[in-house]
Amino acid sequence: MSNTIHNCVIIGSGPAGYTAAIYAARANMNPILYTGKEPGGQLMITNDVENYPGYPDGIMGPEMMQDFAKQAERFGTKIIGEMIDKVDFSGPVHKVWSETGEEVHAHSIIIATGASAKWLGLPSEERLMNQGVSACAVCDGFFFRGKDVVVVGGGDTAAEEATYLAKMCPTVHLLVRRDEMRASKIMQERVLRTENLKVHWNTETVEINGEEAVESVTVKNNKSGETSTIQASAFFVAIGHKPNTDIFNPWLDMDDNKYLKTTPGTSYTNVEGVFASGDAQDHVYRQAVTAAGTGCMAALDAERYLAAKGII
């Protein structure tokens, strides 16, 4: 352990983390950013990003994240390719531990650890990832306009993704594993009202078929045991996300789904000097551009916090 108390440690390397780093570095806060296990975050498993402003021809997710990292480094962010696996927010100086066991101290912490999509766990799902298998209709739906698609899940996310896709796809097949949906009543009504959205109740995915790209999906009715095949060009998994917030328990307030709670309109958590941004605190929008926006907010909040304390 060194005696240095850093001004700002950023945990996470998606759009929120890197944007926080760009702002913090330009404010002379000398930020240190820990990338975590998946440097670049969820965009590293996204092919074309077409909805991030400033890229009129689109950009590959990994390339965009490299650009974010370069921009953060240009202003002096120190990027460390390690995971933070323990924190202690009990004192005025915050402590975090990296996977190597190093103890790091900071006056302010910006959390940008993101969320991870849950997957079914089928080998064909992994094999056809980005070849029609996706966990984000808003990101990838556009590539399948005019084509039939399958969505799996019965919660609000699945309902939202399916109704979104129904605006651009002739038929959307929604696979629900029980005889009812978990989604809110209003979302369920929207699903049932949408004519080109066909709900398959009590239905599980057996296999996603296709050599180079998704061509069809084999499903099984778990009441009758009957299997059948649905022709589709894409398979959207919408069975929930898990925010990467385990290490912040019990220090930070979280909602029932373990998303970090922030004071509305700010990035403040319940602990002074600890700020949260990106998907770790947002289950509603979950876009690269909104994550970047909240990363910017966190850096500005941290800067004001440090200035008010006379630290910078």
Ligand code: NDP
């Ligand atoms: P949820 O956990 O609410 O729902 C997950 C759904 O996926 C459930 O229907 C579940 O089935 C199903 N599921 C889970 N595992 C499997 C599997 N292996 N195979 C097939 N189906 C599976 O997650 P959501 O992402 O939908 O929502 C998370 C939270 O975010 C919720 O609180 C939701 O209300 C909120 N949200 C709000 C929105 C809004 O307000 N606009 C939009 C999106 C989300 P089962 O029911 O059988 O367990």
